[in-house]
Amino acid sequence: MTKRTMDNGAMDTKRKINIPWLFEMAWRDSRRNRSRLFLFISAIVFGIAALVAIYSFRYNLENDINAQAATLIGADLAVSGNQQPGPAIKPLLDSLGDKRSEERTFVSMIYFPKSNGTRLVQVKALQGGFPYYGSLETTPVEAGQSFRTGRNALVDKTLMLQFNAHVNDSIKVGNVTFLIAGILNKAPGQTGVSSGIAPVVYIPLQYLEQTGLSKKGSRIGYSFYYKYDKQVNIDKLVKNIDPRLDKADMNYETIETRKENTGRSFADLTRFLSLVGFIALLLGCVGVASAIHIYIREKIASIAIMRCLGVKASEAFLIYLIQIVGIGLVGSVAGALLGSFVQHLLPLVFKDFLPLTISTDTSWIAIGQGVILGVIISILFALLPLISIRNISPLNTLRISYEEINLVRDPFRWLVYALILLFIITFTFFQLGNWLASIFFTIAILIAFLILAFTAWLLMKVMRVIIQSSWSYLLRQGFANLYRPNNQTIILITSIGLSTAFICTLFFIQGILINQLNLSSSSSQSNMILFDIQTSQEKAVAALTRQYKLPVLQQVPIVTLRLEKINGKTAADFKKDTTLKFSRHVFSNEYRVTYRDTLSATEKVINGEWVGKAEPGKEIPVSIEDGFSKRNHINIGDHLVFNVQGLSMPAIVSSVRQVNWNKIQTNFQVVFPKGVLEDAPQFHVLLTHVPSAKASSGYQQAVVRQFPNISIIDLGQVLNVIDDLLDKISYIIRFMSAFSIITGVVVLIASVRISKYQRIQESVLLRTLGASRKQIFAITALEYLFLGALSALTGIVIAVSGTWLLTKFSFEIPFAINLLPAIALFFIIALLTVIIGLLNSRGVLNKPPLEILRTNAV
Amino acid sequence: MEAILNISNLSKTYQSAGRTLTVLDNINFSVAAGSTNAIVGPSGSGKTTLLGLCAGLDSSTTGIVELNNINLGKLSEDQRAQVRNQYIGFIFQNFQLLPTLTALENVMVPLELRGEKNIKARSLELLDKVGLSDRGHHYPAQLSGGEQQRVSLARAFSNSPRILFADEPTGNLDAETSEKVVKLIFDLNKEAGTTLVLVTHDLELAAKTQRILRIKGGKLIADDKTDNG
Known part of the structure; x- marks a missing residue:
């Protein structure tokens, strides 16, 4: 050692940050913690895997649609319409293509x-x-x-x-x-x-x-398929003929447009599923933030020593940031690899919904996106605990926890919150393509988080107050663990609660939709609809129905017409004047209307006056449905001109009706009074109720034999089809939400393991003081039972509220939930929490105290 | 001899439960370069707080701490960190070694921070001086208390500090080990010509220094030269 001379305070205070040394220190400091760090970060693995799987699927789908688009449409050009092509368009249709079908x-x-x-x-x-x-x-x-x-x-x-x-x-x-x-x-x-x-x-x-099925009244679609032997610019061709097709109410489809349409509908599906995956990722991130928070708290002593030896606050911060980036990278790569494997399963999951064969090539773009996303999100969520490093004083070397690190006062904390929110909104925007929807999604997630965090906070406050000294020691200790220092109450309630809420909502919605359909098939309601009944067959069909001892619940005439003018303005006028509000399809739609002199049981007049009979020489008083009125801004007193098979019929809106569309029966947007449409071309619909599948089968056979043109909708059969469809959809959603469940379990395991590290000294001390294995077991079980039960309960309450909102505002159907799956979920989650809690604590329970003290004496 | 540490009108107060708690009250003293000093006093007298302020680990409420002619009160926390790295060595009662670094790496850290060369050789030399040349690759948990304190000593001297602050350096050691460690501290100090400020309530240890500052209730109540002074 050499003696140094005094330099009278001359000091270079701008030492450069030595980046390689920071990496070396990050590596050294992570020793003995790497498995724990990996456990923390494993919470994001499944979220990343879900996203990478979906992204890979999306990219492969895009490629496959491009490669197989021609086989989706089967021709170079397809033209279709709902009317027999007239003489004006027929020559054009006959002139297109080298081959025609x-x-x-x-x-x-x-x-x-x-x-x-x-x-x-x-x-x-x-x-x-x-x-x-x-x-x-x-x-x-x-x-x-x-x-x-x-x-x-x-x-x-x-x-x-x-x-x-x-x-x-x-x-x-x-x-x-x-x-x-x-x-x-x-x-x-x-x-x-x-x-x-x-x-x-x-x-x-x-x-x-x-066959006799192409008579008037039957709804027939007309399609024409064309193939060109030589190279033809189809886009240019359809651009030229589009105005003529439009005039003839015909649409066209080319390989390009089919490609776009198929791509778009699957993009919507994959976007929705990406959001489901993103929820899993967010859930994992909360786990990461909590784990890193505890990790940093354990590192206070080391950070204080480093600060003592001259490490700057920013250097200390960077050392741990490097660790997080490193472990985030490892977690993301693991997630991306898992996702690449999972994507091989997706074509199987989606097989019933795909019109083409999907390849399962490894998508490096998807893997890259997943890895980058994983690293960014681990940094963002780890930043909250990481920024506190800057405030750790070297004085902690002399007195640990000398001063509480106050994060609330740190302005950077709010910046990090803002960054996280901004990230969630932006990411959601890239999935939904709509800022407002993205903000609503973020707010919904935020509210769920806040409710769960508040519940946890409230629980801790309540526990502090209600625990009585008269309670047994085990009970007091178990419950006190919920609020004592190093508790995991907030993180566990948030992560378990959110997973529960998510799964439970799925169950509720599926149950409500099925129930809604089953309600419609109850005995008092019609469950079989016969349509395309010609006027000449009307009475005979009703007689046949009665002959089979089935009720004729409703028999209504239906006339097909179009809307020509609204208050004197035609479709062309509306197209010119963009200030006029109307639904795009108001003129192009074909309306199926009825005529009668009374209101049906499922409707009521909410505005104007119901007129059941038309007076000759006057405008026809029609009644319109509330939704139709709102969508098209058509109100009482507005003048409409309908076109019934070429005949113009001036009408005036005399009333607006509210219609309950949920009942299975004929309901109409426009109802005419009696005395106008009786002679117009029309067909009839008959509604009946068949009590059993056997009765249904016999009756259907009789109808088809006698009246082959009549079509029958058997609601029982429809129910089976919808049930099957919902099963397939919910299978996909369950498959995706499995990632959230697994993430929830991983967060649970990670959180419990962290608390194990926190509680180990205490449990050992208790054992040293003579607590039996059974007593520590009981304390641990009580704590986790209460945590699991409360988390599941809060999650279920959120699911009930969410389901209520969805049924009221999105599905617009009555809210009635089946609590059975919720109750089952409650017990499963509570039990799972206890089992994981106990499994993770068994190290403390089974080993002698001294052994644990030694192994943890770092 | 020129002063390396000047303390003027130093006070430290804390706000606790709405009350102002005065831990140090108007302390004044200077420490000559190369001298050995002990701060003694009963528990809670404020000696550790005084050490923390002198070493730039904390900032005072009022008063000036001048170390090596640098007014620590005017520096940011990062600048104070650099002062600590350049001029100060530390020895703590509970050793304060980084648990995930080996003994050798612990000694190397202050030198690495300074970006110096031949770090490993110099650190090994220091470990050799404290008698632990063969334990360099061991982690703190694998060393005894005495060995940990010796590693801490090697680290404290690794940056050739102008001043060494020691907080109860033998507080966690048995008598025999304490004796060895104390001998090492004084020997290394003498060899490097470092100023020593140690905080202790062990009067026997304090008596080995040249000067004893007695502190009670946050006030400096005596400033005595010992037989070594």
């Missing part, structure tokens, strides 16, 4: 003679070589082409299974019996779900007329 689509009943079964299906009458890209996938394979040559049909595979039908059996469509030439496995653009809801039957177009 024509298709008529409508719903109709079909009859399986062998099994005596009937079913409402989507009939597609096809002529030509469609599809030009891809194929009608059938069994046998050649049936996809050969069925067109004779009186043959292709029948959807679900129908074949349902009616135990085989190839070469027959089906009756309208008046014609067809031979089943093949089983339809897949058609262009078709998904598992769409074929489940409306199974398809293909027949050759040349037999449509003979």
Whole structure:
């Protein structure tokens, strides 16, 4: 050692920060803590995995849509409309393409003679070589082409299974019996779900007329498919013909537009699922913030020593920031790898919703996004505890906790809060593309967090007051652990509560939707609807219904018309004047209206006066539905001109009705009085209630046999389909929310393990003083039982409130929840918390106190 | 001899439960460079607070602390950290070694902060001087109390400090180990020509210094030269 000379206070106070040394110190300081740090950060692994899986799926989907778009539409150009093309447009339709196909689509009943079964299906009458890209996938394979040559049909595979039908059996469509030439496995653009809801039957177009199903009143879709042999600029072509198609009320679709539309609908789905994944990530981040908070608290002594030896506040901060970035990176990479693996499962999860085959290539962009997101979010949430490092005084080397580190006064704390909020809003915006929705989402998450944090805070306050000295020691100690220093009450209640709220809301909403449908099928309500009844068949169908001892609950005429003018202004006027408010479809929609002289039980007049009979020579007094009135800004006294099959009918709005759309019966946006539409082309609808599946089957067969043009909606069958659909949707949501649940469990394990480190000295001391294993076990179990139960209960209360809000404002259906899954969830979560708590504490319970003291004597 | 530490009108008060608590009250003294000094007093007398203020670990309520002609009151916390790194060495009652660093790394930290060269060799040399050359790769938890304090000593001298502050350096050691450590402190101090300020209630230890400052109730009540002075 050398003696130094005094330099009279000359000192360079601007020492440069030595970055490599900071990295070295971060590495050294993390020794013996790395497994703990990884446990903290593992909370974000599953959130990142969920997002990377969804992102990878999204990128692969985009690529696959681009590659397979032609097979989704099956042609270069498709033109469609709801009316038979008139002479003005027909020459154009006949001139397009080098190859042409024509298709008529409508719903109709079909009859399986062998099994005596009937079913409402989507009939597609096809002529030509469609599809030009891809194929009608059938069994046998050649049936996809050969069925067109004779009186043959292709029948959807679900129908074949349902009616135990085989190839070469027959089906009756309208008046014609067809031979089943093949089983339809897949058609262009078709998904598992769409074929489940409306199974398809293909027949050759040349037999449509003979079926008798193409009469007026039937709702038939007309489609024309074109294929160009040479390279043609389709975009330019459709731009030219669009005005003419528009005039003829026809739409077009090209490979490009189908690509965009399919891409858009799946983008919406993947965005929604990304948000579900993001919730898991946020949940994990709360866990990370809490764990790092405790980690830093344990590091106060080390930080104070470093400060004593001359480490600057910013250097100390950076040493721990480097650790967080490092471990955040490890966690994010682990999450991204897990996500890449999970994405292989997603095509299986979504299989019923996908119209195309999805590849599962590793998406490096998705992995990159996940890793960057993981690092950013771990830093953001760790910043809260990290900024307190700047305030740790070197004086702590002399007296630990000499001064409480007061974070509230630190202005940076508020900056970090602001950054976190900004990040959540921005990230959500990238998923939703709507700032307002993003802000609402953030506020909703924030409120849930605040409610849970407040509950935890309240619990601690209440516990302080209510614990009585007369209680047994175990009870006092167990409950006091909820508020004593180093407690995990806030973090555990927040993380467990949020997971519970999320899962429980899913259960509630699913239950309410199913229940809503089941209510509609109760005995007093109609559960079978017959439509497309011609005027000449009206009485006979009613008689047949009664003959089967079924009630005719409602029988209403329906007239199809369009709106021509509103207060003297046509669609063209509205297009020119952008200040006029109206719904985009008000003129293009086809309205199905009825006429009657009384109100039905499900409606009431809320404005104006109901007029049941029209007076000759005067404007026709019509009643409009409340929603229709609001959407189109049409009110009492407004003048409307309707077009009924080419005939103009001036009308005046005489009343506005409120309609309960939830009841299964015919409801109408516009109701005419009696004395106007009686002679207009019309069809009728009959509503009845069938008591059983057997009665339903017999009645349906009789109707289809006698009146092949009539279509029947069997609500029981619809319910099964919807039930099945909801099951499939909820399976996807449950799959995604599993990430939240796993994150919740990881946060729970991490939090419990942290509290183990915190409590270890105390438990050892208790054991040294003679507490038995059983007593410490009881104290621990009580603490976690109470935490788990309260968290689950708060989560359920949030779920109930959230469900109420959703049913009232989003679904607009009555709020009635089934508490059974909630009760089950309550017990499962409370039990799980206790089990995890005890499993993590078993180290303290099973080992001799001295051994634990030694191993933790760092 | 020139003073390395000047304390003028130094007071420290705390606000506690709405009351003002005076821990140090108008303290004045100077410490000559190269001298050895002891601050003694009963528990709660304010001696540790005084040490903290002298070493720039805390800031005073009123008064001036001038170390090596630098007015610590005018420096920010980061600047004071740099003063500590350049001019001050510390020895604590509870050793205060970084638990995740080896003995050698603990000694190296002050030198690394200064960006000096040949750090490892110099640190090993210091460890050798305290008799722990073969324990450099051990973590504090793997060392006995006496060994930890010796590592702490090596670290304190690693930056060739102008002044060494020791807070009850033998408070956690048995008599035999204490004796060895005290000998090391004084030997190394003598060799490096460092000023020593130690806080203790062990009068036997205090008597080994050249000067004893007695403090009671936050006031300096006596300033005596010892036989060594």
